[in-house]
Amino acid sequence: MCVKVACVGGGPAGLYLSILLKLRDPSHDITVHERNPEGSTYGVGVTYWRGLLDKLHEHDPVSARAIEESSVRWNEGVAHVRGRTTRRSGDTGHGIGRHRLLEILAGRARSLGVRLEFEHEIMPEKLPVADLVVAGDGVHSTLRTQYADHFGTRTRRGRNRYIWLGTSKVFDAFTFTFVETGHGWIWCYGYGFGPEGSTCVIECAPETWTGLGLDTADEDDGVALLERVFADVLDGHPLVGRSGADGGGSQWRTFRTVTNRAWHRDNLVLVGDAAHTTHYSIGAGTTLALEDAIALAGALHEHAALPQALARYEQERKQALLAVQSAAHYSAEWYENLPRYIRLPPQQMFALLGQRHSPLMPYLPPQLYYRIDRAAEQVEALRRLKRRLGPKVARTVQARALASGK
Numbered sequence: 001m002c003v004k005v006a007c008v009g010g011g012p013a014g015l016y017l018s019i020l021l022k023l024r025d026p027s028h029d030i031t032v033h034e035r036n037p038e039g040s041t042y043g044v045g046v047t048y049w050r051g052l053l054d055k056l057h058e059h060d061p062v063s064a065r066a067i068e069e070s071s072v073r074w075n076e077g078v079a080h081v082r083g084r085t086t087r088r089s090g091d092t093g094h095g096i097g098r099h100r101l102l103e104i105l106a107g108r109a110r111s112l113g114v115r116l117e118f119e120h121e122i123m124p125e126k127l128p129v130a131d132l133v134v135a136g137d138g139v140h141s142t143l144r145t146q147y148a149d150h151f152g153t154r155t156r157r158g159r160n161r162y163i164w165l166g167t168s169k170v171f172d173a174f175t176f177t178f179v180e181t182g183h184g185w186i187w188c189y190g191y192g193f194g195p196e197g198s199t200c201v202i203e204c205a206p207e208t209w210t211g212l213g214l215d216t217a218d219e220d221d222g223v224a225l226l227e228r229v230f231a232d233v234l235d236g237h238p239l240v241g242r243s244g245a246d247g248g249g250s251q252w253r254t255f256r257t258v259t260n261r262a263w264h265r266d267n268l269v270l271v272g273d274a275a276h277t278t279h280y281s282i283g284a285g286t287t288l289a290l291e292d293a294i295a296l297a298g299a300l301h302e303h304a305a306l307p308q309a310l311a312r313y314e315q316e317r318k319q320a321l322l323a324v325q326s327a328a329h330y331s332a333e334w335y336e337n338l339p340r341y342i343r344l345p346p347q348q349m350f351a352l353l354g355q356r357h358s359p360l361m362p363y364l365p366p367q368l369y370y371r372i373d374r375a376a377e378q379v380e381a382l383r384r385l386k387r388r389l390g391p392k393v394a395r396t397v398q399a400r401a402l403a404s405g406k
Contacts, residue, residue, distance in 0.1 A: 045193025152261025183211025
């Protein structure tokens with residue numbers, strides 16, 4: 001349907017969309033415009049889960065294999081709290097360096113005939129001449145901002161402060177580290193993305209941030225302070241700020257949750273962080289961007305008229321995001337209310353950490369919620385056992401238990 005497509009922003013959404021559209025019809029004229037130089041990107045590593053990898057293999061096995069081969073895996077979570085370590089098994093997670101992910105997608109797009117124009121910023125008042133313009137220019141999207149009234153953009157800032165860093169320490173599991181200071185708690189999410197290192201996202205309440213002097217420290221002093229705070233888990237490895245990694249300055253931020261009432265205007269459509277953001281603590285940003293690209297490519301293929309295609313894309317993705325946005329909201333809220341949970345025994349605290357997406361948890365005493373959750377797990381384990389044993393064996397076991405008075 002679309003003959004000429006301009007993707008503004010060379011992130012995962014724009015690059016993957018260009019790949020999928022070229023695979024559908026090699027005659028499409030597609031250009032990806034990226035304002036930054038090639039190879040310069042923020043962040044260190046990104047996470048995703050098996051479900052996304054299955055979708056990538058379904059839609060483009062070539063890039064999916066390259067992504068999988070460049071990723072690391074873990075199936076455990078580790079929490080360090082007050083000198084004690086708790087380990088829990090879970091679903092298999094994957095980590096890949098953001099540089100490497102974009103390198104794979106850019107290389108695949110080029111091989112299919114997509115034009116990539118780096119150091120080329122598109123201004124809202126002069127959009128490219130195209131049948132479809134895709135705004136994948138991130139959370140601070142200039143194209144979305146130009147038409148914010150039409151899109152109905154709303155931004156909500158979180159309370160806590162966070163900073164995105166890297167380290168040469170390679171974590172073998174998704175690692176949570178909580179450290180109590182004289183000014184409150186500060187914590188780190190650490191996960192590997194390759195043999196060269198890991199991502200460390202560090203977060204704390206604003207009172208802790210100012211109390212430790214992180215609000216006034218320059219980057220080197222701030223990073224050095226954090227290295228001392230998290231020395232036990234870093235095992236002597238340094239933390240690396242973004243200025244040391246890719247030329248952009250390290251920066252403490254508050255998370256911006258962005259939502260939009262509408263996702264398209266005429267031939268302009270939003271994807272990725274330009275359309276929506278979800279709190280980093282659920283690790284879904286890259287997955288959602290790639291799923292946006294899959295849904296948009298599918299809608300454009302199924303509907304001959306652009307308005308119907310964009311309306312279908314918007315409807316599908318808004319519906320898919322409801323559960324994810326809810327989980328992200330409650331996850332962020334859990335960390336903002338960390339003192340409510342941090343004094344629990346570490347095993348209980350880690351269990352509730354894994355359940356932080358629950359809308360019920362804020363309204364129950366933490367230990368009561370833990371007991372209910374454990375009881376539910378035991379009931380579900382019994383149901384799984386019954387299914388494996390079959391109804392006849394299960395009835396026999398139950399009868400014997402009743403006869404013995406157990």
